[in-house]
Amino acid sequence: MHLQLETVAVFAPLLGGAIAGLFGKKIGDKAANFVTCTLMLASAGSAIALFYDILLKHDPRTVQLFTWISSGALNVSWALRFDQLATVMVAVVTVVSTCVHFYSIGYMAHDKARARFTAYLSLFTFAMLMLVTADNLVQLFFGWEGVGLMSYLLIGFWNEKESANSAAIKAFVMNRIGDFGLALGLMATFFLFHSLDFKDIFAHAAEMQNATIMFLGHGFGALNLICALLFVGAMGKSAQLGLHTWLPDAMEGPTPVSALIHAATMVTAGVFMVARMSPLYEYAVDVRMFITIMGGLTAFIAATIAITQFDIKRVIAYSTMSQLGYMFFALGVSAYSAAIFHLFTHAFFKALLFLGSGSVIHAMGGEQDMRKMGGLYKKIPHTYVMMWIGSLALAGIPLFAGYYSKDMILEADFARMGHVAHFAWVLGVAAAFLTAFYSWRLIFMTFHGKPRADKHTMDHVHESPPVMLVPLYVLATGATFGGWAFRKFFVGRMRFKFWGKSLFVLKGDNVISMAEHIPSWAGHAPAVVGVTGILVAFWLYMKATKVPGKIVKAFKPVHSLLFNKWYFDEIYHALGVVPAFVVGRILWKTGDGKIIDGLGPDGVARVVAKGSRETSKVETGYVYHYAFAMLLGVVAFITAYIFCVQR
Amino acid sequence: MITFPILSLMTFLPLLGAFFIFLLRGDEKSVAANARIVALLVSLVTFGISLYMYAGFNGALPGFQFVENHPWLPGFNIHYKMGVDGISVFFILLSTLLTPICVLASWDSVKTRVREYMMAFMILETTMLGMFSALDLVLFYVFFEAVLIPMYLIIGVWGGKNRVYAAFKFFLYTLLGSVLLLIAILAIYHQTGTTDIPALMSSAIPPDMQKWLFLAFLASFAVKVPMWPVHTWLPDAHVEAPTAGSVILAGVLLKMGGYGFLRLSLPILPVASHYFVPLIFGLSVIAVIYTSLVALVQEDMKKLIAYSSIAHMGFVTIGIFAMTTQAVEGGMFVMLSHGIVSAALFLCVGVVYDRLHTREIARYGGLVKNMPVYAAIFMIFMLASVGLPATSGFVGEFLVLVGAFKVSTLTTFLAATGVVLGAAYMLYLYKRVVFGEIVHDDVRKMKDVGPREIAIFVPLIALVFWMGIYPTSFIAPMAPAIEKVITRYDSANHIVPHTPTGIATPEGR
DSSP, X not given: OOOOHHHHHHHHHHHHHHHHHHHHHHHHHHHHHHHHHHHHHHHHHHHHHXXXXXXXXXXXXXXXXXXXXXXXXXXXXXXXXXXXXXXXXXXXXXXXXXXXHHHHHHHTTTOSOHHHHHHHHHHHHHHHHHHHTOSBHHHHHHHHHHHHHHHHHHHTOSTTOHHHHHHHHHHHHHHHHHHHHHHHHHHHHHXXXXXOBHHHHHHHTGGGTTOEEEETTEEEEHHHHHHHHHHHHHHHHTTOTTSOTHHHHGGGSOHHHHHIXXXXXXXXXXXXXXXXXXXXXTTOHHHHHHHHHHHHHHHHHHHHHXXXXXXXXXXXXXXXXXXXXXXXXXXXXXXXXXXXXXXXXXXXXXXXXXXXHHHHHXXXXXXXXXXXXXXXXXXXXXXXXXXHHXXXXXXXXXXXXXXXHHHHHHHHHHHSOSHHHHHHHHHHHHHHXXXXXXHHHHHHHHHSSSOOSOHHHHHHOOOOOHHHHHHHHHHHHHHHHHHHHHHHHHTSTTHHHHHTTSSOOOTXXXXXXXXXXXXXXXHHHHHHHHHHHXXXXXXXXXXXXXXXXXXXXXXXXXXHHHHTGGGHHHHHIIIIIHHHHHHHHHIIXXXXXXXXXXXXXXXXXXXXXXXXXXXXXXXXXXXXXHHHHHHHHXXXXXXXXXXXXXX | OOOOOHHHHHHHHHHHHHHHHHHOOSOHHHHHHHHHHHHHHHHHHHHHHHHHHHHTOOTTOOSOEEEEEEEEEGGGTXXXXXXXXXXXXXXXXXXXXXXXXXXXXXXXXXOSSHHHHHHHHHHHHHHHHHHHHBOBHHHHHHHHHHTHHHHHHHHHHHOOTTHHHHHHHHHHHHHHHHHHHHHHHHHHHHHHSOOBHHHHTTOOOOHHHHHHHHHHHHHHHHHHTTOTTSOTHHHHHHHHSOHHHHHHIIIIITHHHHHHIIIIIHHHSHHHHHHTXXXXXXXXXXXXXXXXXXXXXXXXXXXXXXXXXHHHHHXXXXXXXXXXXXXXXXXXXXXXXXXXXXHHHHHHHHXXXXXXXXXXXXXXXXXXXXXXXXXXXXXXXXXXXXXXXXXXXXHHHHHHHHHHHTTOHHHHHHHHHHHHHHHHHHHHHHHHHHSSOOOOHHHHTXXXXXXXXXXHHHHHHHHHHHHHHOTHHHHHHHHHHHHHHHHHHHHHTTOOOXXXXXXXXXXXX
């Protein structure tokens, strides 16, 4: 049988995950690692070959597998749609995932359940690949829920830890709230288009511009409604403000998971989905405005939280949320290609930062609190350099990957006229300053100054083994050259051919072209604030080290607000979780118990069962009861029949 | 044309088996052992016959197949008429599949009166199969009511501490329903002069009378589903029933209500069905949200799954009464999926109950450490219950919601919240039972599932994925029969169906 590259790219991880998951105990951890890593390499190799074929030779294609659900007009198939957008995503996912797979061999070397871990990683990758190669919304939903499930399993990987279990459930349920919106979006889409295939939806999107849908008693613009509902899903998966609280808690999982799921792939699903649905979003102007605002707020608020956190992984987690905000406000101003470009570069430098911080944690024997670190750069120089590269890329320092993509987003945003876009631009620039600041705060607190860990820990600090460092080098290469090398394809002069028809922008509204003509001060602003941020961090954490404490004291309420993550968790707990349990208990004890049972069977029972309970044995009693019931029925039957016939 | 009476053979073979078990003689031990073996063999042969029957079933036809028709009470025009269509055939397969599983699940756990227990299950199978293949109202009624007798006994004799209360509650609820159902059947007979179900499907009963009849049917079927607020018998019945009793109760008996609606209420009383849609939607939505919240706070595993069953059944009634192709097919699919998944979940509870003899959630915790295979099996069914795509649970709920969206966005919206709550209570259950540290010493000694238990679960796991990944094998054969019901409903209510293909113009709606 002829094996297609497309099939290998998507199904090799499934095969690996299945083998490691089902037979991990039998074949042992080493063999499980070997199988999954080999198959991931095969997958990534195929993906790169496809990247070359499809993106550089402009040859998109779809592989049909078989019918999935067919019910009346609803027909969806399992299919692998490899157009330009999907191919970019497949390449990013498989390359980062391969790095994470290899890195995990070293990072998880002392864990008891390595086979299970590597199986989960592979299955997660598979779910993500099914998501991005879907050619209909239902398969996208399959991948969407699939990555949700795998992240649940990976976050709760250390399942004897109470906090890990709670974080896992939180991630799943939070995502489910988003999925609830996404699912309603699917239903509205089917209602409007009578199809859930992308090709049918996109072909008829323009005709539906003025259609309305009655939803919950109100008439809504159909495309606005659909896009808004779909965006709720994206908010959940991509941790946008409001549905974001699961992301920082997700750091309960082993660090490679954070790199894979919570930086490079899963959280980008929302960004991907909006870009995928660009033919609809282009007509949903109101929703795009909302997305711009949400993206800007998320970028800014997440960054404000990041500057106060002490857990090294949490800082990076909030930074992810912030960067996702950037991607969304790019989507909001129709700069889809810029959003995907940032997704692409971000995948490399964020995975690098997470794996680098994992290397730090590994060296520190599991310590994640930056207050207990410091002075590590001499002991783990490779990791130190990697963290610098990642941070330079994240902060958008010229020549590093993040510079090109973040700049493009902010320029496109500036070029877009209107208050909303400019509001987001201001927040974006402010967030850029904060980004640089917290990144170097992290570097200085972790690697510089006097060691704050005890001597025992410091003596055991060691550089990670090559199996962990090599993936870092690969990612660092991407974080360094990814922006510069691919700029012309993603957002440069080759962009039209590169993207083909996979991204849709209304004619005469190309914000990427307009971005070339913005004033130079606006163009340079992000890089300038970035450098300023680094300098401020240097001053506060290297020179005037007592000042941060004073600032915290002087602005106690503000600091508490930021440190406690704007109290989202507390508010949700009080308004969502607690009432659900209280209401549940009331409905159970009072509703079912006192009202329904009290008035119904128990009340009747008190009257009827008084005598018979003592006198007759249980079994015979009930046969008797039943016979009595039948008798009653027959009597009623006969009476009624006679009555009817006589009439 | 005389055809081989395969339906009657299949239906009454278990009864013959029960008689054979009754004749077993010897000391208690050997009788018990033989009873088990006979019951297993008979139920497996019955399953084989049902598969053979399904192999000959033509899924492209909307009408009834393998029809047997003999005069029963000739003076009253009442017949012994059996037959299956795309709707009933799957319930028959579900019943014949679950019965041997129940026998296997009771292999070691039932120790008293094994002979009578196995007889009860054999009789139960006969009545279930008869109910699903009956094509005459009186015959249907006989089987429909007869199903409950063995079920009573299974709960009342082999049940837990509070079996008296549970069986009594069960009895009270069904009593009311069965009397009203009988009266309704009588009235239909009086009105139309026939009890032939296929003939009634094209009869025209006056709309006003339809409404009364509908309410009478509702009284009976709503209890079986169960719909809110006549659901409170179910948690008690489940808690007290032995494992296999819960399996068959959740797997098959809860489908009797949905089947009744689809087989009788909608085709025979289409106008009244349409009239009462808001009532059904309202009760269903309450069921979904109310019972999901109640499930969240349960401390007993079986109660939690029982409440979740009620929530799932809410989706069924929404789907069936939305009367669009996707919704009804979805409702059917939820019933089949729930038949597999909830049965499996009760089996999962049974596995740990056999070891620790408690259903209290707090008594467990950390099972994954010593029972990893069990944890994986439980996980699969938990996720199927949550409705994860590629498991059977997703397809049905998704189709119901897609189909219901056309009819009522509010209902769809509220029902869809059940998907979030469903994830919450199931994951919370799973976390408390399977994850965490082991705190109780007796839990530490629990052994993982053995070969017999794995043999029970494997076919169910295969079905969960088959139904989730390639549901066409199930939906395609039921589609013609469902389309027939929908066409009748639409024409009786003058509903112009939504344009099935192509893009409608926005002005058109």
